[in-house]
Amino acid sequence: MARPKTKSLYPEYPILAVGAVVIHQGHVLLVRRLRPPGQGQWAIPGGKVDLGETLAQAAEREILEETGLAIAAGEPVFTFEVVERDEEGRVRFHYVIVDLAAEYLGGDLRAGDDAEEARWVAPEELAALGVHPRTRELLQRKFNFGKAVD
Secondary structure, three states, X not given: OOOOOOOXXXXXXXXXXXXXEEEEOOEEEXXXXXXXXXXXXXXXXXXXXXXXXXXXXXHHHHHHHHHOXXXXXXXXXXXXXXXXXOOOOOEEEEEEEEEEEEEEEEEOOOOOOOEEEEXXXXXXXXXXXXXXXXXXXXXXXXXXXXXXXX
């Protein structure tokens, strides 16, 4: 069944999206975004929720599409908005994103769909990567992942 396209650029209303925080063997699953918003930044993988899909179903589908990995999505752990305006003040993007905790089930890691690159990242690698500030905040605040040690 073909999924209807929701207009992301200059939307008529906020778009619901989901991400999945997958930590496996001390590493977190991240993707480098292929398109705006956040193009080129490392972030939690995910994408838009389709009509009739639960947050968990959307997260499981999106992670499979973006990374080739199967996951079991759990409970929401973080919610935030991305609102980006153009030079004239018009809303270019408006996403409400709900990140879920998720368990890695298996698969062969590869970048696909909206991901330029996908990889497992160790806590000490976060500082050297161009990680989206919201991703860093989520990982540090909710998972104590990548916190600086004094």
